[in-house]
Amino acid sequence: MEDIIVVEDLRKIYNKDILAVDGISFSVHRGEVFGFLGPNGAGKSTTIKILTTLLEKTSGRATIDGLDIDKDQAAVRRIIGYSSQEVGVDDDLTARENLLLQCSFHHIPKEKAIQRVEQLLETVKLQEAADRRLKTFSGGMRKRLDLASSLVSDPKVLILDEPTTGLDPQSRQDIWEYIAELNRQGMTIFLTTQYMEEADRLSDRLCIVDQGKIVAEGTPLELKARIGADIITLSVRSDDPEACETASTVIAKMEGVKEVGLCSVGISGDKGLTVMAHNGSAIIPQLVRLLDGIGVQIDQLTLSGPTLDEVFLKLTGRALNVVERKGAVKGRGWGKRGKRP
Ligand SMILES: Nc1ncnc2c1ncn2[C@@H]1O[C@H](COP(=O)(O)OP(=O)(O)OP(=O)(O)O)[C@@H](O)[C@H]1O
Ligand SMILES: [Mg+2]
Structure with a gap:
């Protein structure tokens, strides 16, 4: 199977003394859901921020769809969709306005943007709430909008940092369904989670990470066996x-x-x-x-x-x-x- 994300010996040391990512290597196959399962402080967000070019690594190498995260930063950003652990949407805007804003960040022409936003609102079932300010949204609705925001550019690779943390079971279930559907349509998905059930249900393959290291890698079945x-x-x-x-x-x-x-x-x-x-x-x-x-x-x-x-x-x-x-x-x-x- 062809690899779309390749990470080799990645290391991140914050402030010269906090070893957050300790020489990890892994690869994600094209078209799969790949999970990164680990507890608080394992280094999940740090790894994701490096892959999304938001944070500089200390050492190591990584490519996404053959593009180097250092040398081809702009190109990497064009092919990925990213949803951060913290909800990254503006409270004073409506759901529709938030998505249109995202489209403008991606230089999507107005006509196309309007169409795209409608489609995304439908995907995450927010049509009815589309013109409400986010202030009035529940945590689950915010996460759904956040997921929609990461999809405006129709990314090849979707990177989700704890997409369901803090959500009630029904909202979690909804997000799981959207993720599975996006994957069925061919999108490669890299996600982190602290929930073993989420990693088990969604991932084709996963890494278990702890204290900056990968402690196990395989399919959920292999690991459980x-x-x-x-x-x-x-x-x-x-x-x-x-x-x-x-x-x-x-x-x-x-x-x-x-x-x-x-x-x-x-x-x-x-x-x-x-x-x-x-x-x-x-x-x-x-x-x-x-x-x-x-x-x-x-x-x-x-x-x-x-x-x-x-x-x-x-x-x-x-x-x-x-x-x-x-x-x-x-x-x-x-x-x-x-x-x-
Ligand atoms: N900006 C920063 N400066 C210094 N240390 C940091 C910074 N960000 C993270 N760390 C430290 O790096 C380690 C890994 O953090 P990271 O946020 O990557 O973990 P995580 O697996 O995403 O955890 P969580 O599940 O809580 O989100 C932790 O020890 C954390 O305290
Ligand atoms: Mg994190």
């Missing part, structure tokens, strides 16, 4: 405040269990356990009997395949962040008592 285990999440009820700890020690000794960790489950934040096992469904009956035997009652139990969250955890030893997922597990982390594979 590295875990090679199922995840059982359970919340327990017991009069004994140490019940979870006791249970985790017992479970860790079970045949087929790779690791056990403590976590909180559900909105109530009930105490719970995450159990990584080679074959989750096979061990559930024994698990239930075992806990029953020590007087620990199970309130809720879910079985799932591994997520990118577990991949991140395994690679870095830290949880990615609070994520929404089935079973609503918060702040997962393997307890000290868990055994390592």
